[in-house]
Each structure stands twice: as C-alpha cells, then as structure tokens.
Amino acid sequence: MIRSAITQAITTALTSLAAEHVSFTLERPGQATHGDYATNAALIAASLLHKNPKDIAQELCDALCAQHIEGVREIVVAGNGFINFFLSNAALLREVEQAAGEKTWAHSAYYQGKRVLVEYTQPNPFKPFHIGHLMSNTLGESITRVLTYASAQVIRANYQGDVGPHVAKALYVLLQQQNLKPSIAEIGEAYVKGNQLYEEHQADKEAIDALNKKIYEHSDPQVNELYAWGKRISLEHFEELYRILGTKFDLYFFESETGPRGIDIVRAHPEVFEFSEGAIVFRGEPYGLHTRVFINSHGLPTYEAKDLGLIELKRERCAFDVSITVTASEQTDYFKVVLTAAQAIFHDVAGKYIHRAHGMMRFASGKMSSRKGNVITGESLLHDLQEAAKAKMTGRDIPQEQVAEEVAVGAVKYAILKQHSGKDMVFDPEKSLSLEGDSGPYVQYAHTRALSLIRTAQKAGIQAGITDIPEELGILERTLVHFPEVVERAAQELEPHYITTYLTELAGVFNSWYAHERVVGGIYPSYGLLLVSAVESVLRQGLFLLGMSAPEQM
RNA sequence: CCUCUCGUAGUUCAAUGGAUAGAACGCAAGCUUGCGGAGCUUGUAAUGUAGGUUCGAUUCCUACCGAGAGGACCA
Numbered sequence: 001m002i003r004s005a006i007t008q009a010i011t012t013a014l015t016s017l018a019a020e021h022v023s024f025t026l027e028r029p030g031q032a033t034h035g036d037y038a039t040n041a042a043l044i045a046a047s048l049l050h051k052n053p054k055d056i057a058q059e060l061c062d063a064l065c066a067q068h069i070e071g072v073r074e075i076v077v078a079g080n081g082f083i084n085f086f087l088s089n090a091a092l093l094r095e096v097e098q099a100a101g102e103k104t105w106a107h108s109a110y111y112q113g114k115r116v117l118v119e120y121t122q123p124n125p126f127k128p129f130h131i132g133h134l135m136s137n138t139l140g141e142s143i144t145r146v147l148t149y150a151s152a153q154v155i156r157a158n159y160q161g162d163v164g165p166h167v168a169k170a171l172y173v174l175l176q177q178q179n180l181k182p183s184i185a186e187i188g189e190a191y192v193k194g195n196q197l198y199e200e201h202q203a204d205k206e207a208i209d210a211l212n213k214k215i216y217e218h219s220d221p222q223v224n225e226l227y228a229w230g231k232r233i234s235l236e237h238f239e240e241l242y243r244i245l246g247t248k249f250d251l252y253f254f255e256s257e258t259g260p261r262g263i264d265i266v267r268a269h270p271e272v273f274e275f276s277e278g279a280i281v282f283r284g285e286p287y288g289l290h291t292r293v294f295i296n297s298h299g300l301p302t303y304e305a306k307d308l309g310l311i312e313l314k315r316e317r318c319a320f321d322v323s324i325t326v327t328a329s330e331q332t333d334y335f336k337v338v339l340t341a342a343q344a345i346f347h348d349v350a351g352k353y354i355h356r357a358h359g360m361m362r363f364a365s366g367k368m369s370s371r372k373g374n375v376i377t378g379e380s381l382l383h384d385l386q387e388a389a390k391a392k393m394t395g396r397d398i399p400q401e402q403v404a405e406e407v408a409v410g411a412v413k414y415a416i417l418k419q420h421s422g423k424d425m426v427f428d429p430e431k432s433l434s435l436e437g438d439s440g441p442y443v444q445y446a447h448t449r450a451l452s453l454i455r456t457a458q459k460a461g462i463q464a465g466i467t468d469i470p471e472e473l474g475i476l477e478r479t480l481v482h483f484p485e486v487v488e489r490a491a492q493e494l495e496p497h498y499i500t501t502y503l504t505e506l507a508g509v510f511n512s513w514y515a516h517e518r519v520v521g522g523i524y525p526s527y528g529l530l531l532v533s534a535v536e537s538v539l540r541q542g543l544f545l546l547g548m549s550a551p552e553q554m
Numbered sequence: 555c556c557u558c559u560c561g562u563a564g565u566u567c568a569a570u571g572g573a574u575a576g577a578a579c580g581c582a583a584g585c586u587u588g589c590g591g592a593g594c595u596u597g598u599a600a601u602g603u604a605g606g607u608u609c610g611a612u613u614c615c616u617a618c619c620g621a622g623a624g625g626a627c628c629a
Contacts, residue, residue: 025570040572047609079573080610124629165628279627289625290557296627303629333558333624357559360622392592407592419567422559424622426566431579436592438567438578445592456589489570501568504577515585515594522589532589554592 002071002091003037003485010041013063017056019045028482032475035076035084042081053081087481092473093466095481099534100464106541108488111152117314118144118154120326121247124161125234126170128188129241132328134378135358138416140326141247141547142496143356149545150491155318157251159310160238162231164255168212169194171226172204175211180226184237187230241379244409246547253313255306262305265312265345266294272344282341292337307338311346311353322352324494329357329422356494358416359424382408389435398553406549407441413548414440418500438504440548446507447543447550450536453519457529460520464530468523476513476531479506483538487545496546503542510535 007026014020024041042057049056057077064075064083071091078084098105120140123133144154173190174182182190197204214220215227242249266273266280273280278297282304284290294305301309314323325335335355343349363376385408393400418438419425435441486502489495519528543550 025572027570030569030573030576034573038573040570043572043610053609082573161629277626281626288557291626293627298627300627302627306629328623329559330623331629334629336558362622389592415566423567424560428566428579431566434579434592436579439592441592442578445590449590449593453589460589497568501577504568508577511593512595514589515591518589520589528589553590 002087002095002481005069006037006039006072006085009064009067009069010039010060012067013060014041014045016063017045017059019049019056022048028485029082029084032478034078034082035074036087036478036481037085038078038082039085040082042077042083046081057081057083087478089469089473092477092481093469096477096531096534097466099480099483100530100537101533106149106484106487106538108150108484108491110150110488110491111147113151114322115153115155115318115320116147117157117251117318117320117323118147118326119157119159119253119314119324121242122159122161122327123238124164124166125231125238126167126187127161127191128377129238129379131361131376131378131381132358134245134381134412135361135416136326136328137242137245137247138413138547139356139358139421139496140324141245142413142417142499142545143324143326143494145545145547146487146490146494146496146499149487152491155251155320156247156249157253157314158249159253159258160235160255162254162256163215163259165198165208165212166191166195167227167230168208168215169198170230171215171223172197172208172211174226174230175223180222181229182233184233187233244382244405246409246549251317253310258306258309258313259301261309261312262301262307263295263299263309265308266301266305269345272341282337284337284340287340289333289337289340292334294341303334304338304341308342308345311342311349315346322354324354324356326356326358329359329424331355332357354494357422359419359422361416362424362426363428382412385411389441392435393554396553403551403554406551407435407444407554410440410444410543410548411435412440413546414443414500417496417546418504420497421495441554443503443507443539443543444548444551444554446510447536447539448552448554449514450510450532450539451552453514453532454529454536457519457525457532460525462520462525462529464533465526466530467526469527470524474513476509476535479509480534480538483542490545499542499545503539503546506535506538506542510539 003026010024010026011020014022022041022045024039024044026037026039029035029038042060043053046053046056054077061075061077061083071088072085073088074086076084118140121133121137123129144156147154170187170191173194179186194208198208214223218224273282273294279293280295281291281293284292292304293302296302332355339349339353339355386404389404389407390400393404415427416425483502486498490498517528519525519532522528540550
C-alpha cells in the first residue's frame, strides 16, 4: 500500500518536472540507514534531461515533500542523487499489525483472473524417483504456491512415462524371475538389471525390444497383467512421496495417451514436418534452432511427438491461460524446438506455454552413498537426511519421526530453492546434514522459537497490541514490511529464491532481536507479542510458499 | 566444429545499470542458572583476463581463458 503510494507520488513529481516518461525503480536500499525505500528516478531523469543528478534530485525531493505522502516521515536526497524515503512509526505499526493479523496481507493481484497450469515432477513408473524429480517437484510446487499468492487459479499437473524401453527392461527381468506380483523395491532392482542386460547382451537387447512392442500392442495377457500391477505399485509409491513432499496433483497425463495423439498430429501436418532418412522431422534451422526427429524410422513417436500430444491433451482437459512446464535445464533447447513446431500447428503457443528449467544437483564429495549401491535416489537422500535430523532430536519429547521428515524435506527443498532456478547446484551432504546456518532448518527453527514465545506470552496473560510501543522501531519491523514485495517479485519472475533469501534474512534479524529483547517481563510486552506474531506469520507463510513445513516443535 | 548457460571471499550462494558487493559454512576470539543454544556477538576474506558503452558496470557489448549442457531416430 505504502509502496504504491510512493510510486504514485514519484510519477506525479516527475510530471511536474516535465520528465513523466522516466522509468524508475523503487527498491529497498542495501543499507537500513538509507531508509525504507529508495528511488533512482532522479538519476534516470538527469541523464534524459542532461542535467546534474543532484539538482534534479533536490527538485524532485521538494516536489515529493509538497505532496505529504501518507505514511512517509521523511524524504532525503542522498549519495549521488538517490532519494530515500523513511516511513513513519504509525505506518510501520500498521504494517506490523497487518502482517500479524491480515491473512491476505502478502497477496498481490499479479495473476488475477488467470488460470495457470503447472506441470512438474514427471517421474517414470517402473523406474526410481531420482534427484531430478525431486528438483522438478520442489521448484514446481513452490511456483504453484507463489502463484496462488498472486491470485492465480492454479492447476497442478503431472506427466508420467508409463511406456517405453524402461518399462520393457523391468518387465523382462520380472518375467524371467516369474515374479508377477513384485514389490516396489523388486521393480527398481529389475529395472537396473534389465538396463544392464540391454547394454551388455545382444540377445537380451533384442528380446527386450520385442517385449516393448508387445507392451504397446497389449497382445500378451500375462504381460498385460504384470504391466498393470507394476504400474499401480509404482504410482501408489509415488503418491506416498508426493504426500511427504506436500504436493497434491489435480491432473495426471501419461505417455501412453500422448504417444498416439502425437503421431496423428504430426501426420496431419505435412506443411510443418518433412520426411528425412525414413523418419519424420521438424527443421529448426530457419528459426535458429536444430532439427529434431518426431517420428522415428520404425514409425514410433519420440518424446517430441508425445509432447505435441500432451499440448493437445492439456487444452482438451482444462481451460488455462498459461501452461508452465518444469524440467531439467538440459531440455531447454529441446523445448525451444518442440514449442516452435507446436506454434506452427496450434498458432497460440508462443507466450502461452512456458518452459522453466531447474539445474542439476551435484555432490561436493561424491561420497554420499545410499543404503545400498552408489546411486543416490531422491528417496535415499531424504531418508539419510531424516536419520540425521532424528539424531539431533534424541531425548526430546516430540514426535520425532514426523518432525525429522519435515526437517529433512525442508533441508533439501531449501538447498534447491536458495539459488536462481536453472543453475546447477552443489549439494554438500556433510554441510547439509549439519542443519545449521544458511539452511531450511535454520528458518524452521526461528519459526518454532517464535511460536514457543507466543505460547509462553499468552500463558502469562499478555495481549498483543500497540498499547506500549518503543520510541523508535527497529530493523525487525523494517524487514517485515518488505515481505509482500518479495512474494510479488517471486511471482513475476517465477523465482522462489527471492523468498528463500528474504526468509533467511528475516530469521537472522529475528534471532538477533530475540537474543537482545524480552517480551515476557520486558518493557513492551504487548507490542513485543504483536511483533513476534507478525514474524511467526511471515515465516510460516514464507515456508509454505517454498513448500516447506513449519513444525510446531523441533 | 556450432549453439546455449555459467565464472563473485578457502567453500556454497545473494545483489532490479546505482550508494561502502550481502549472507552462511570454515577459521580466530567471545556470550550460557536462557520467553527453546539447531542460537547470539566480533573479526577474517571475493567480482576469471583484456577492451568497449555509460555520469556510473558483478550486471549490457566484443575477444580470450575456464566449467557445464545441447546439437536426427534416448528421454
């Protein structure tokens, strides 16, 4: 509210200086001593008008002061032409009260009236849930939550690969073992073994390819039965992981349904595709891209064709304004080609379908072994972190299993979301296992302390309010005020890491405040309780936006 | 060979063309009969190289060096 009032005032002031077309920023200064907001409007205007920045800044400052902006205590020219705004105590108090009590305080209207489909996670039945799926889920889930705060109507979608060579590899081994009711672990092991056989023995390779064809054709009852069982077991297992990760999907798509559609679409558009060396391809070169095969020389759809089928299916199953797909960054160029081909077919793809990439997780030491073998899956990573968290809680009278799970998920998600999406990240097991410092548990712990403090204060009969306020408000209030802007920016750029950075800062400021101030038995108990309530609310909402739990105890 | 992404303290990450480049881990030194110490306080240390644009460049442009990804029947 205050922010938009200041923006409006600057626009008015610029108009009075005949510089109304200046595009300026209103940002939070790097240092608290520079005020609560700062604008570079004078610097931009000066270069356009070819005048001295400090002179323009002074004129602009005078024009702003004349407007008496509600909630602004002081406006000063600083540095080489910045204009800094200091909020009044009354305005800060109003924000703190809203942060503590107003549920929609941090919401914006950026996606008002828009329906946004977000597709993420995309694991494959019959294969392990690996770390890439964890990363896609983490980024995708956070984006959906950030979008809801921007007033979007969000549809969560998952696209799973239930057909293809990987299925045949697993089934081949299971059939050899005559294991027709395998557990999820046995399916995983069968896939690994089948993959090995496929690579090493020509006879097995041919047999697996033949089996793959049978699966597509549904021609063998025993194969069909095993396939149905295995798919069900896999999907049930994934649902358990989604529960742990905090995701509830609205729509599911499968490659078995997008494949046939993809073939039809490609064959129906000879003006877009062309035959080449027995395959059907899309030429990307005219668009600065590369050529990709959509239907291979065996007449089978590749991922490219399947993605066209998926685009069509999405349109049929729900009306949406924007569709966001979250996958690994290695698919960035691939998606450019597919979306360019899709644009030539559906004509409204550009700008409506967005690809958002997550990076790859690398390991600092490379020594983190899963319970068995060297492959670190998403599940084994969560499990190991959970064990580490449990070890930290020995002797405490709390539901350890549950809290350890929330802390473990929080630690991984925080590590993924703390940097710009799309960048590869290095995950250091030892540092992450320490669960200290710049970590998810640090933020969760700050929230838990705030909750605990609120409980204690309420037991002592303290009522939150502004009946007793200090002369000067501090850095904690001035940090709290900026939460709604951070959330809105995260929505605009689909970048949750702004929230991660902010939360860590807020947690640090709060921990510092906590070490030096007192609520129960202090000088300002009512205001103290209000302030802590505001911190608790913002930390809780921030954790929610990242897809992390806010444990009551830990 | 071509295309794209990325090079910031010892390490992992921030920074909307703007003010003294901000945190955390590590290391060094402190704080506990505490409204939860998974905490707090102080110190330490960085923009790959060379140019260019600009009043101002970690940010934009060019070249080089280095890392990663992609480049026709895998996904």
